[in-house]
Amino acid sequence: MSTAVAPREVARKAPLALLRKLEWRVRTAADSFLGGEYRSAFRGRGREFDQVVKYEFGDDIRDVDWNVSARLGELYRKKFIEERELTVVLLFEDTPSLQFGSGRRTKREALLELAGLFALTAAGNRDRVGFWHATPAGHVVRQPVRGRVNIVRTAATLLGQPVPRLEDGPEASLDWRLFFHAFPKHSVVLWFGDFPPRPVEAGWAALKKRYEIIGVRVDDPWEVNLPSMGVLPSVDPETGEVLAFDTGTRDSQQRHAAWVEEREKAWLEWFPSPLHRLKAGTEGDLLDPMVAFFRRRMKGTRK
Secondary structure, eight states, X not given: OOOOOXXXXXXXXXXXXXXXXXXXXXXXXXXXXXXXXXXXXXXTTOEEEEEXXXXXXXXXXXXXXHHHHXXXXXXXXXXXXXXXXXXXXXXXXXXXXXXXXXXXXXXXXXXXXXXXXXXXXXXXXXOEEEEEEEETTEEEEEEEEOSHHHHHXXXXXXXXXOOOOGGGOSSOOXXXXXXXXXXXXXXXXXXXXXXXXXXOOTTHHHHHHHSEEEEEEEEOHHHHSOOOOSEXXXXXXXXOOEEEEETXXXXXXXXXXXXXXXXXXXXXXXXXXXXXXXXEETTSOTHHHHHHHHHHHHHTOOO
């Protein structure tokens, strides 16, 4: 005689099962590729002031002490002592557009897996991890916690959040004033989202001064190259209306190319530095682009 398992229990266990599968891969990557250089790649701005020293080529321009530089007639910068732990915030902008997927997983599933990989990496380096899950209907917040067990539970809670309903609207609710109160200054904020074409907000500069913000997005193969498959039914995420869309026409291909160009332009306006943006594909191995991102940060390259 078998015992039935409640749907809620199955949903609770599923994120934990995924995180267990990902954990050994994260440990292997940390030992093989990242090692002890994780902190230099992902240190954030949480540091303690030490002294003022002369600015040298390659130093972070944000550390320049302009008052001292003006008084002495040459550039000086503030030198800091690294704190032993970081605060990592997983900001997940959960919108209906993330539910699209032409292959084995949706954009939402891929982004959540990436969030899990980052959370496990932070746990392995004794950092603190919290999250802000924003949807069109509201948001759910978990304060940063330390310790592997607590971080895994926090990540599982994020991965187990329900899928947003189409009828709640196309855009997630992001109240930055509440965000400021929820998480400490100098936190490393990993912003997971779809990042549709939209203008940079007025308070974006102030937000970047308070946090180290890194944009993370995934692209479906159909977003990169629209296939010529004739007439396909599609759902408008804003209205829920089923539409007939012909992918084979020249007009469709041109409109798609224009949308891709507009989206990339907006993406670069939000995150101009390659050290502050990560883009992956839904069908690829998500650990590879994450490791490449850390390597890029460690080298400080802009390629």
